Amino acid sequence: MSKRDYYEVLGVDKGASERDIKKAYKRLAMKYHPDRTQGDKDLEEKFKEIQEAYEVLTHDEKRAAYDRYGHAGVDPNRGGGAGFSGGADFGDIFGDVFGDIFGGGRGRQSRARQGADLRYNLELTLEEAVRGKSVEIRVPTLVGCDECDGSGAKKGTTPTTCPTCHGNGQVQMRQGFFAVQQTCPTCSGRGKIISDPCRSCHGQGRKEKTKTLSVKVPAGVDTGDRIRLSGEGEAGDHGAPAGDLYVQVHVKEHPIFVRDGNNLYCEVPLSFTTAALGGEIEVPTLDGKVKLKIGAETQTGRMYRLRGKGVKSVRSGSVGDLMCKVVIETPVNLSAKQKELLQQLDESMGSGDDAAKHRPKEKGFFDGVKKFFDDLTG
Ligand SMILES: [Zn+2]
Numbered sequence: 001m002s003k004r005d006y007y008e009v010l011g012v013d014k015g016a017s018e019r020d021i022k023k024a025y026k027r028l029a030m031k032y033h034p035d036r037t038q039g040d041k042d043l044e045e046k047f048k049e050i051q052e053a054y055e056v057l058t059h060d061e062k063r064a065a066y067d068r069y070g071h072a073g074v075d076p077n078r079g080g081g082a083g084f085s086g087g088a089d090f091g092d093i094f095g096d097v098f099g100d101i102f103g104g105g106r107g108r109q110s111r112a113r114q115g116a117d118l119r120y121n122l123e124l125t126l127e128e129a130v131r132g133k134s135v136e137i138r139v140p141t142l143v144g145c146d147e148c149d150g151s152g153a154k155k156g157t158t159p160t161t162c163p164t165c166h167g168n169g170q171v172q173m174r175q176g177f178f179a180v181q182q183t184c185p186t187c188s189g190r191g192k193i194i195s196d197p198c199r200s201c202h203g204q205g206r207k208e209k210t211k212t213l214s215v216k217v218p219a220g221v222d223t224g225d226r227i228r229l230s231g232e233g234e235a236g237d238h239g240a241p242a243g244d245l246y247v248q249v250h251v252k253e254h255p256i257f258v259r260d261g262n263n264l265y266c267e268v269p270l271s272f273t274t275a276a277l278g279g280e281i282e283v284p285t286l287d288g289k290v291k292l293k294i295g296a297e298t299q300t301g302r303m304y305r306l307r308g309k310g311v312k313s314v315r316s317g318s319v320g321d322l323m324c325k326v327v328i329e330t331p332v333n334l335s336a337k338q339k340e341l342l343q344q345l346d347e348s349m350g351s352g353d354d355a356a357k358h359r360p361k362e363k364g365f366f367d368g369v370k371k372f373f374d375d376l377t378g
């Protein structure tokens with residue numbers, strides 16, 4: 001389904017100021033808020049669209065990303081993506097909006113609260129994170145009651161305006177000279193009362209349910225990335241918009257590879273003989289084993305770079321490298337014969353300056369040590 005342009009959704013032009021956007025949003029939210037549209041699904045979708053446009057266009061970074069890349073720049077289904085970061089500042093704007101609608105003055109009203117955002121921790125293996133995966137997750141949450149369409153009132157009845165606060169959700173209490181606004185004790189600030197509660201949800205408008213959702217994890221995600229599923233959080237209070245669900249990615253430790261950004265690192269054991277004479281060894285990659293040429297006289301700890309064998313970035317699409325560190329393995333469980341051969345090899349390298357020819361590092365090291373002690377004793 002193609003998405004409508006956010007500016008078009010709010011009916012503002014591209015250069016609109018934040019104030020204009022807020023004004024346009026308020027106007028539309030008053031018209032299309034679920035409280036006013038009584039469960040009309042199409043209008044509810046429209047309201048979601050308005051909310052999404054508002055959230056992006058009033059967030060500097062998101063707006064910039066949207067202006068540059070369009071919907072792809074702020075696609076909430078992309079892991080990490082352009083950095084969707086939490087429930088935005090809806091609380092504030094809602095206070096304003098309801099203040100306008102219900103004439104309740106400047107006090108924040110607690111009626112029709114948006115549903116809470118939820119967080120789901122998703123564990124992935126490195127392979128799954130690198131290749132992407134569709135997963136089914138089960139999330140315990142609150143969903144709107146289908147029996148009463150979230151109103152909390154018994155089917156066929158509607159909530160009535162609270163007689164105490166006349167729908168304001170707030171009452172004025174006199175304390176000496178001062179008038180104090182307080183949440184209405186009769187309706188707990190909702191402005192409406194339910195005389196005949198829905199039996200299925202006991203008047204709550206929401207019910208506990210474990211939802212099964214299928215999540216498309218894009219290839220290349222890493223620990224710390226999160227995927228936002230818009231509107232999949234808890235259902236709102238009495239028909240208010242639902243919160244979002246954040247799927248937080250955690251990649252398990254891998255027995256061979258360590259990931260750093262888009263690069264992978266691994267250690268490969270190298271035999272003593274191959275290190276000295278050179279040769280070919282097999283090294284692991286995420287796509288299977290590949291051959292790696294080892295030069296003669298390779299020292300332990302040497303790093304080989306295998307270009308393009310790392311991870312493809314979920315953001316830029318560029319591919320990292322695989323860094324293989326070779327570690328020389330000292331032979332173990334030697335037979336008497338083998339020990340003798342090593343002894344012979346060692347003797348063949350001579351001593352003093354002859355030996356230094358074969359072990360330049362050792363020579364340099366001991367020269368350094370000698371100088372250190374000479375300097376000490378002065
Ligand atoms: Zn119900």
Ligand SMILES: [Zn+2]
Nearest residue numbers: 162165184187
């Ligand atoms: Zn009331």
